[in-house]
Amino acid sequence: MSEILKAVLFGIVEGITEWLPISSTGHLILLEEFMQLNMSPSFVNMFLVVIQLGAIMAVVLLYFNKIWPFGAGMRLLPDKKVLWYKIFAACMPAAIIGLLFNDYIEALFFNHWTVAIMLILFGIGFIGIENHNKKVSPRVNSLEEITYKDAFWIGMFQVVAAVFPGTSRSGSTILGGMVMGLRREVAAEFTFFLAVPVMFGASALKIAKHGLDFTSEELAVMGVGLISSFLVSIIAIKFLMTYIKKHDFKVFGWYRIVLGIVIILYFTMWNQV
16 A cells, blocks of 8 residues: 555544544554554654644634634734633643653553553543533533633643543543533534644644654655645534534443453454464
8 A cells, every 4th residue: 555545544534533532643553553654663653743733724724713813903802812821721731741751651651552441431431421411501601601720620631631542632621621511512612722732732843853854755645644634624523513512422432432442352362363
C-alpha cells in the first residue's frame, strides 16, 4: 500500500475520532499496529500529531463567527475576549503537563494496554453520567454561562487525556463539562474550542522537535493527511452536533467498552501465539 493512501486512511481515522468521544490517539496507535508508515520514526511520531491541524481547521471554519475575537477595526469583542480567557484557563493545566512531561508520558503510557483500559473506564463514565443526568437539569445552557471554575475543572479532565491515550481529549472534556453541569451541546462546543490552542501548541512542539527538513515524500504524506482529516472532521462535527440534540452519549460509552475488551482479548491472544 502506498504511503499516500496510508496517509489518507490515517487522516480519515483522525477526522472521525478526534471529535467523537472515542479517542483519536487511541485509534491512531491501534491503526499503526496494523498499518505502519514506512518512513522515519521521527517523522511518523510528528505526523500522528500534526494531522490534527486539519481537524482543527474544520473547527475554525465551522465556528469562525463564535470564536473570532475581533470586530470592526480589529477591536477585541468583550464577549469573545471572555470566552478566550476561559478557553486558556481550561488549557493551562494540560499545557503545563505536556511541556514538562511529554516525552516521559509517551514512553510510559503510549501502548495498547493503556488505550484499552482508558477506553473502558471512560466508557463506563459516559454511561454513568448520562444515567445520572436523566434526573437533573443542566446548570449551564450556553457558552456565556460557563464560569472560570467550570473551565478550570474541565481543563483538569483534559489533563487525564494528555497523560493517558485512549481517554480521548474530546471525551474527557465533554464528560468533564457534563459533570460540571454543562448541557450536552455546550460541553461539546466548548471542547471543540479548547482543541484549537491545544493542538496548535502540540503540533508546533512536534514540528520544532522534528525540524523543518522534510523530504518531498514527507511533505506529500503530511499534506494528504491534513486535507483528509480536515474534510472528514467537517462531516464528523456536523454529525455529532446533530446527533446529540436528540440522543445521549451512551452509545459511545458502549462502543468504548466493547473496543477496549476487543483490544485486551486480541493482544492477550497475540502474546500467546
